[in-house]
Amino acid sequence: YLRPDGKTQVTVEYDGGKPVRVDAVVVSSQHSADISLDTLRADILERVIKATVPAELLDGDTKIYINPTGRFVVGGPQGDTGLTGRKIIVDTYGGY
Structure with missing residues (x-):
């Protein structure tokens, strides 16, 4: 039932360059x-988050x-054409 559009962000706390907690x-x-x-929500928690985050x-x-924000049925260009000219931070790698 999952569709192709989505975003994720994980905020990790580090101590001395080592991850100590999410x-x-x-x-x-x-x-x-x-x-x-x-x-x-139950499926993503069990099958994605708990399956991938130590x-x-x-x-x-x-x-x-x-x-x-609730249900996310309409996605892709139909739901968000991306015409704002802004780039959201979850589209970057390793930024902090």
Whole structure:
């Protein structure tokens, strides 16, 4: 039910150049209209976040946002033509 449009951002705390914890994870994923937001959020948490982020970096203070603005059915150029001329920071690599 996942569709091709989406963005992710992971905020990691470092100590001496080593990752010590994940402060926040944001996942916005386009999906089919027939899937509930609760199902999407549970699946992404279990099958994506917990499957890829080392458990020792997640703690009780880690903030997890999955489709925080709600349903994301319309994506791609139909949903966002990108005509603002701005580049969002999650499109960069290693910036801080």
